Amino acid sequence: MNGGATSFEARELACIRGERPVFRAVSFALTPGGALTLRGPNGSGKSSLLRILAGFLKPAGGMVAWNGEDMREAPEAHRARCHYVGHLEAVKPTLTVAEHLAFWAAAKGFAKPADNILSPLDLEDLADVPGRFLSAGQKRRLTLTRLLATPAELWLLDEPSITLDDRSAARLEKVLADHRTGGGMAIIATHAEIALPNAQTIDMAGHGIAADALAGAAAQATGEPDYGEW
């Protein structure tokens, strides 16, 4: 991690998916050790917000910034700073657990994954097991171990505890706590209860757009919508 006073913030983000405005006026700021929980019913835009923060999706308005600098100015630096774990596991049936971690570390530009990363989510006994023999929960744990394989300040997690049993969910909470103690930040969309002491919370339901105000409302609400290059 870079140390120093890194801050990650979103200003007045708005999102339109397929002509349907999803949310508007989402703002927050995180400092090292900070965490943010995204709550809200299905379809309220939690996943879309995470994809915007990861840089996959262009926001219809607003900006995402590191230390006040728009992340679009330095997309490579942004990618190096964040890990994104979505709904998909990215587990190949024919590769073993250890091979997955080695590849994910290399895909982030590291020669090999960090040491002792199998124990936090209890994968020690599975290192040589190919993906097709893993259960849903084991695949989930493998995917989450990707967060530990290479360092990144910001973790963007979409329903990380889905398919995890209680014991593994507790281990995940420990991993998140350690990450934050080390100066990391985490943004987590979840329906389940994940213990995140002192985390901010955004209820996405409060950022929806009423049906009668749809026409042009997103643009007005966020001022000048930004259709510029991503």
Next chain:
Amino acid sequence: MVTAFFSLVGRDLRLAARGGIGSLVVVVFFFIAVALFPLGIGPESALLERVAPGVLWVCALLATMLSLGRMFEEDYEDGSLEVIALGPLPLELVVLAKVLAHWLTTGLPLIIAAPVLAVLLNMSSKGFAVLMISLLLGTPILSLVGSVGAALTVGLRRGGVLISLLVLPLYVPVLIFAVGAVEGAIFGFGERAHLLILAGGFFASLALTPWASAAALKMALE
């Protein structure tokens, strides 16, 4: 960046090696399709000799087409593409790595199989060297141009048919100049010009197609 590039190539090769029969499908199809021609048009050796370069190239082209759908589809569906896209490697280089792995698992086996099939079709031995060179220059073009079709149809169900419609017309120049080169060598009117055009096509597609494929993948990731 170098680590990320070669680890991606290495992973794709490993996946292909462990993929069982799936990764042999291209060569097997090539063999069967070419072997059908003597059965279909009869064992007359003069006729087979005349059509051999064209048959070999058309079958190589169709065999490559068969494998294009897999280039990005699996990585897109299981989320690996998201992981790769958040790495230091720009998507253009991700495309090049995937194309390199695709060529090593489809183009290269086709080149190795081609001389055997050329013998089967009684092709004149004067054309063998040029056939190999034309495949060496032409099959990378097939993989590169095919990557655009594969990237555009990623995420579409039954994208395979659509890929053929998008990509086959773009393969026509490769077919014309590659077969022209081989026939030029066989009939003695020279193969150099055709091969130079193929080489030009290779460098042009190497320079241009990664941008197009990367743009299509960016849209798919939204």
